[in-house]
Amino acid sequence: MITRETDYAIRAMLYLAHHAGEGAISAAEVAEAMDIPYRFLRRILLRLVGKELLVSTRGKQGGLRLARNPEMVSLLDIVQAMDPEVITLNSCVLKSALCTRSSYCAVHDELCRIQIFVNAELGAISLARLVKHESGREDDLPQR
Amino acid sequence: MITRETDYAIRAMLYLAHHAGEGAISAAEVAEAMDIPYRFLRRILLRLVGKELLVSTRGKQGGLRLARNPEMVSLLDIVQAMDPEVITLNSCVLKSALCTRSSYCAVHDELCRIQIFVNAELGAISLARLVKHESGREDDLPQR
DNA sequence: GCCATATGATACTATCTTCGTATCATATGC
DNA sequence: GCATATGATACGAAGATAGTATCATATGGC
Numbered sequence: 001m002i003t004r005e006t007d008y009a010i011r012a013m014l015y016l017a018h019h020a021g022e023g024a025i026s027a028a029e030v031a032e033a034m035d036i037p038y039r040f041l042r043r044i045l046l047r048l049v050g051k052e053l054l055v056s057t058r059g060k061q062g063g064l065r066l067a068r069n070p071e072m073v074s075l076l077d078i079v080q081a082m083d084p085e086v087i088t089l090n091s092c093v094l095k096s097a098l099c100t101r102s103s104y105c106a107v108h109d110e111l112c113r114i115q116i117f118v119n120a121e122l123g124a125i126s127l128a129r130l131v132k133h134e135s136g137r138e139d140d141l142p143q144r
Numbered sequence: 145m146i147t148r149e150t151d152y153a154i155r156a157m158l159y160l161a162h163h164a165g166e167g168a169i170s171a172a173e174v175a176e177a178m179d180i181p182y183r184f185l186r187r188i189l190l191r192l193v194g195k196e197l198l199v200s201t202r203g204k205q206g207g208l209r210l211a212r213n214p215e216m217v218s219l220l221d222i223v224q225a226m227d228p229e230v231i232t233l234n235s236c237v238l239k240s241a242l243c244t245r246s247s248y249c250a251v252h253d254e255l256c257r258i259q260i261f262v263n264a265e266l267g268a269i270s271l272a273r274l275v276k277h278e279s280g281r282e283d284d285l286p287q288r
Numbered sequence: 289g290c291c292a293t294a295t296g297a298t299a300c301t302a303t304c305t306t307c308g309t310a311t312c313a314t315a316t317g318c
Numbered sequence: 319g320c321a322t323a324t325g326a327t328a329c330g331a332a333g334a335t336a337g338t339a340t341c342a343t344a345t346g347g348c
Contacts, residue, residue: 001145002234002255004336010251026294040337046296059345062294075254089262090146106277107154110219111146114265118233121258133250148307170323184308190325203316206323 006082008036009044013053013078017070017127024056024063044082051081070128076119089115150226152180153188157197157222161214161271162278168200168207188226195225214272220263233259 002010011034019025027045031038045064048054055067066073089111146154155178163169171189175182189208192198199211210217233255 001232007234014251037337039339042295056295058295058343060293061346062344075251088145090151104278106274107158107219109277110265110269110274114262117265118258118262121254121261125254130250130254133253134248181308183310186324200324202314202324204322205317206315
């Protein structure tokens with residue numbers, strides 16, 4: 001399950017992707033536009049900067065920008081930046097050694113197979129693609 | 145994420161599938177064989193009975209049996225019996241009305257698409273298939 | 289230089305979920 | 319009648335989640 005924290009991270013990245021090339025945008029603006037608690041968002045953005053998905057500039061006129069082109073950032077990048085394990089189907093997919101039921105587990109194999117597909121799909125969804133899909137409905141876009 | 149509770153439910157169902165046609169098996173035996181805390185398992189089995197995936201008989205010589213053939217029980221059935229929401233990628237997949245960011249959300253659409261695939265895959269994995277896959281390794285099977 | 293504005297870093301807290309235990313009631317075969 | 323089995327709930331500890339608070343630091347404009 002994607003947590004609300006990760007959901008906020010995706011929304012924030014999407015907002016910045018919508019306004020890519022417009023210079024730095026403040027956390028306050030993102031919080032306001034995307035309806036995210038400001039202080040909570042601050043901590044999330046800090047993490048995204050740490051994971052090098054965003055770059056920040058401090059001081060007046062400072063703010064956040066995408067570190068890469070929207071084409072080069074996937075949902076998987078964001079999800080993994082926020083929590084490397086959050087979307088796994090089952091803990092044994094990651095930590096197979098912990099599955100003590102037997103040395104071979106058919107469930108594990110099946111879940112791994114599905115997990116690989118899910119990760120591939122998330123990896124194929126770029127911010128650019130999401131922005132493009134939403135651009136068909138200008139009314140609903142978050143405006144500055 | 146599949147919780148440990150759901151994981152235990154799958155293990156228990158698998159054990160009962162392995163021994164389908166052998167009459168009722170007690171919760172104590174399943175707990176012992178599958179290394180699951182007995183009282184915790186009791187509550188899980190109660191739920192599986194309530195969801196009509198298992199049938200129970202009380203009293204001496206009582207216990208649990210699969211309510212259907214192993215071919216007719218999928219991982220999706222078990223997961224949904226334990227927690228209808230647990231495996232969803234994002235809460236907005238289920239409760240789209242709660243997604244207030246905008247009336248249209250590209251992320252929602254993408255996640256829904258992946259979720260549908262995951263559910264279809266889980267629905268296609270029957271207990272019979274899992275038992276068959278494990279049967280190639282008799283050493284690892286839980287024996288009575 | 290000073291100050292408003294911006295992020296960096298981290299500590300704290302309330303609530304919810306998860307995992308597991310405990311208790312008592314009820315049914316049944318020998 | 320008693321050992322053995324499930325039915326139904328209540329309870330509790332630990333961890334995750336969601337959000338708040340505080341202080342430090344950097345920077346542009348006056």
